[in-house]
Amino acid sequence: MDINSSNIEAIVRQVLTEMKGASPAPSASAGSIPSTAHVAMLTGLEKFEIKEYPMPAVGDDDILVRVEGCGVCGTDAHEFKRDPFGLIPVALGHEGTGEMVKMGKNVQKDSAGKPLTIGDKVVTCMIFKDNPDITMFDLNKQNVGGADVYGLLPDDDIHLNGWFSDYILVRGGSTVFNVSDLDLDSRILIEPCAVLIHAVERAKTTGILRFNSRVVVQGCGPIGLICIAILRTMGIENIVAVDGEAKRLEFAKLMGADHVVNFKDHKGIEALAGAVKTAFGGYEADFAFQCTGSPIAHSNIYKFIRNGGGLCELGFFINGGDATINPHFDICAKEITTVGSWVYTLRDYATTFDFLKRAKAIGLPLEKLITHKYPLEQINEALQTNLKMEGLKIAIVNK
Numbered sequence: 001m002d003i004n005s006s007n008i009e010a011i012v013r014q015v016l017t018e019m020k021g022a023s024p025a026p027s028a029s030a031g032s033i034p035s036t037a038h039v040a041m042l043t044g045l046e047k048f049e050i051k052e053y054p055m056p057a058v059g060d061d062d063i064l065v066r067v068e069g070c071g072v073c074g075t076d077a078h079e080f081k082r083d084p085f086g087l088i089p090v091a092l093g094h095e096g097t098g099e100m101v102k103m104g105k106n107v108q109k110d111s112a113g114k115p116l117t118i119g120d121k122v123v124t125c126m127i128f129k130d131n132p133d134i135t136m137f138d139l140n141k142q143n144v145g146g147a148d149v150y151g152l153l154p155d156d157d158i159h160l161n162g163w164f165s166d167y168i169l170v171r172g173g174s175t176v177f178n179v180s181d182l183d184l185d186s187r188i189l190i191e192p193c194a195v196l197i198h199a200v201e202r203a204k205t206t207g208i209l210r211f212n213s214r215v216v217v218q219g220c221g222p223i224g225l226i227c228i229a230i231l232r233t234m235g236i237e238n239i240v241a242v243d244g245e246a247k248r249l250e251f252a253k254l255m256g257a258d259h260v261v262n263f264k265d266h267k268g269i270e271a272l273a274g275a276v277k278t279a280f281g282g283y284e285a286d287f288a289f290q291c292t293g294s295p296i297a298h299s300n301i302y303k304f305i306r307n308g309g310g311l312c313e314l315g316f317f318i319n320g321g322d323a324t325i326n327p328h329f330d331i332c333a334k335e336i337t338t339v340g341s342w343v344y345t346l347r348d349y350a351t352t353f354d355f356l357k358r359a360k361a362i363g364l365p366l367e368k369l370i371t372h373k374y375p376l377e378q379i380n381e382a383l384q385t386n387l388k389m390e391g392l393k394i395a396i397v398n399k
């Protein structure tokens, strides 16, 4: 073996890193941390401004993270366009990830019990400052709905509260996960993937979803596409995707759908239900995932499902209005078991890390879901691209 000087340098560096990991100094930090941080602050409707703030002090339970990237969520787009949460001025971005550059002396492990060291890549989940029990990893009793998350907090005198920034201060009481074994694209996709891990867990409670189930997924935006990838990764082979856009249906095949149905090719629900049945070789679906926010799509989906089948409705992240169904034909006569799903729990977050590794191992190109990457300075453009419904997942990626 040829040991040259660069090998030796690498070995020395590794040994030094390990030593640092073994006995972290109080308030350990890595390299030089700039004296100011930059935050994309939403200061008005459709207007982000890059603000510069002094780098805050890192308390004994806090972690300073250098942000690497953050996905743009539909929630960010709603807030950008209409401020429905009344948060302006606000530092948005909740699908973020980055590298720990400084940590308080009390910080030792992540929320799953994994050690934390300077240089580790992390994500945050919900903040349960007022309910410390729920930050325990094995408690699965509450989903994140209604909890605080970074990126949807009111502004305060620290300002580093969202992931659309170059630094974020993760305060004590937050849930943090060490995800150093995932690449950047995978880490940006954790939050939306957790939504689907939760939905599939909800679906499993019906007892109807099995390896050989015929499963229809309606809606091929990021949510529906990730749903297909999860079903495929867990070994479900017989998947039909329904959408109105040929490009998205092609993507559905990449994620593992065997057959696709474009609803624009079929006039009326009878014809559409017939096409789904044909795609399954003459059978109705055993189980359906409804992944659109359209009330008509909710009304339609019952027609795809066999007697005794199941449905998971997860498309209505926000109030999308009322949907009409016929309780006799759609639910009673068919004896359909329905579950709803909204956001995720802490446990789902940890399951998601393993899913991302398995999906990669079986060759599903999940990273292709990120169709647009913008630097922080172009955040207004990134949000406009999202509003125009161009591409799939849009991300802010720092240099």
Ligand SMILES: [Zn+2]
Binding pocket: 073, 074, 075, 094, 095, 191, 192
């Ligand atoms: Zn989100």
